[in-house]
Amino acid sequence: MNNLFIGKDKKTDEDAFIDASKSRAILICGKRGSGKSYTLGNLAEELQSNCKDALCLIIDPMGIYWTMCNPNYDQENVLWEWGLSPRGLNVKILVPGDPKNRYGDEVVNVMEEHGVQFQSISLNPSDISPDGWCDLFNLSINDAMGIVLYRAVQGLKKQYKNDFYIKDIINSIEYDPKANDKSREALLNRLEMANSWGLFGDTYTNTWDSFDTNSVNIVDLSVLDPGRYGTRNLVVSIFCRDLFTKRTEARRREELGLSTSTPKVWLMIDEAHQFAPSGKSTLSKELLVRWVKEGRQPGLSLVVATQQPSAIDHEVLSQCDIVISHKITTKEDVDALNKLSQDYMGGELKTYIRNIKGNGEAVMVDDENEKVSMIQIRPRKCKHGGGEHKEKNKY
Incomplete structure (x- = not known):
């Protein structure tokens, strides 16, 4: 029924x-x-x-x-x-x-x-797209911080697909030779904060x-x-x-x-x-x-x-x-x-x-039955x- x-x-x-x-x-x-x-x-x-x-x-x-x-x-x-x-x-x-x-x-x-x-x-960090990570922190992918974060997540997806976590994003940003110190520090602070929310797992x-x-x-x-x-x-x-x-x-x-x-x-x-x-x-x-x-x-x-x-x-x-x-x-x-x-x-x-x-x-409108x-x-x-x-x- x-x-x-x-x-x-x-x-x-x-x-x-x-x-x-x-x-x-x-x-x-x-x-x-x-x-x-x-x-x-x-x-x-x-x-x-x-x-x-x-x-x-x-x-x-x-x-x-x-x-x-x-x-x-x-x-x-x-x-x-x-x-x-x-x-x-x-x-x-x-x-x-x-x-x-x-x-x-x-x-x-x-x-x-x-x-x-x-x-x-x-939540699995790897389930979030590079754009999604930028959106989460209200970052534009055209700004310095957004570019660094996008590049880190995109690289991890290519390398690990569904098997990476916040600590891996942090490591990727820490060792990104293209990131300037200001962007790196600001992103690491945000990621450490996200890790403290209790939302993200460390296993898939x-x-x-x-x-x-x-x-x-x-x-x-x-x-x-x-x-x-x-x-x-x-x-x-x-x-x-x-x-x-x-x-x-x-x-x-x-x-x-x-x-x-x-x-x-x-x-x-x-x-x-x-x-x-x-x-x-x-x-x-x-x-x-x-x-x-x-x-x-x-x-x-x-x-x-x-x-x-x-x-x-x-x-x-x-x-x-x-x-x-x-x-x-x-x-x-x-x-x-x-x-x-x-x-x-x-x-x-x-x-x-x-x-x-x-x-x-x-009021109930049933469009399928036109009623x-x-x-x-x-x-x-x-x-x-x-x-x-x-x-x-x-x-």
């Missing part, structure tokens, strides 16, 4: 579903407190329950999705009215660095008592080995400072590149009738404007644009959630075949969504958005970690 039950049509009272038998690109949006993170969690619940052949991966910049391990007893009565019941899911948190260093021993122990699995993830690790198809996989980026270089975007870019490569290889085997152990992927990103922003570049943006444009064939789906649709790159927005919009009020955001209006709607999208009354209501409807999002079966914890009697 690949239908994701997300709520009811407010006009017909019929169940509202999303067909997950194929790759999808979905936008979920709404102003703060309107329910966009709640709805993203809803999709994750349905995927984990009904799509056993898919990997569910949530990029979590706020650290709120781990609570999916707990049943939603706060809304038990409302769930019963919908014919549903509280239920927790297997949750695996992928933490950049050591979980106990990031959260503290006491927090980790309590979360493990709730059934949360922890997986420390380390396969990203795919970190995932568990029997769990909701959550990459918790809340432990990383959003203002420190581009570390959050760096993590997303490396994960996206690796998943794209693995699924492309798997699809080739599937077309040849060969077996593969690499499942299809549903990548879900909250606060997505941080990773594919409009009007500026990030380490992850180019990969996400490629994912949403080319991901259908290799079996890659994308769900992006944001409070600010106007802040997401239009190339991502325009590729979404399903839009679920909660209440939006700012003119910039309404205008950005309204550009997605289609002839079959019988009116502009902004007209539907204005008719949204309360939390949990949304627009007002829906009531179903209550969550798992505990919702976002919002202000006033959702007991919602929906």
Whole structure:
């Protein structure tokens, strides 16, 4: 069964579903407190329950999705009215660095008592392109420091391919006869600092080995400072590149009738404007644009959630075949969504958005079926970690 039950049509009272038998690109949006993170969690619940052949991966910049391990007893009565019941899911948190260093021993122990699995993830320095290393430190490849760093990483890739680490980049720069002392010292300071972030490994690790198809996989980026270089975007870019490569290889085997152990992927990103922003570049943006444009064939789906649709790159927005919009009020955001209006709607999208009354209501545009409807999002079966914890009697 690949239908994701997300709520009811407010006009017909019929169940509202999303067909997950194929790759999808979905936008979920709404102003703060309107329910966009709640709805993203809803999709994750349905995927984990009904799509056993898919990997569910949530990029979590706020650290709120781990609570999916707990049943939603706060809304038990409302769930019963919908014919549903509280239920927790297997949750695996992928933490950049050591979980106990990031959260503290006491927090980790309590979360493990709730059934949360922890997986420390380390990034492979060799997975980052020479351009990516320069972007990480905001260096131009035309400036002295950028040229030295680019040359060091490029040389190591030619020599070692996937088997070099930060210490090797440091050594290469230290012994670069073309580097001046000022550039060398500044770069070594930056690389030593990067080594202290706890993000990079000193042995090669396969990203795919970190995932568990029997769990909701959550990459918790809340432990990383959003203002420190581009570390959050760096993590997303490396994960996206690796998943794209693995699924492309798997699809080739599937077309040849060969077996593969690499499942299809549903990548879900909250606060997505941080990773594919409009009007500026990030380490992850180019990969996400490629994912949403080319991901259908290799079996890659994308769900992006944001409070600010106007802040997401239009190339991502325009590729979404399903839009679920909660209440939006700012003119910039309404205008950005309204550009997605289609002839079959019988009116502009902004007209539907204005008719949204309360939390949990949304406009759903299904471009594939050329259908627009007002829906009531179903209550969550798992505990919702976002919002202000006033959702007991919602929906």
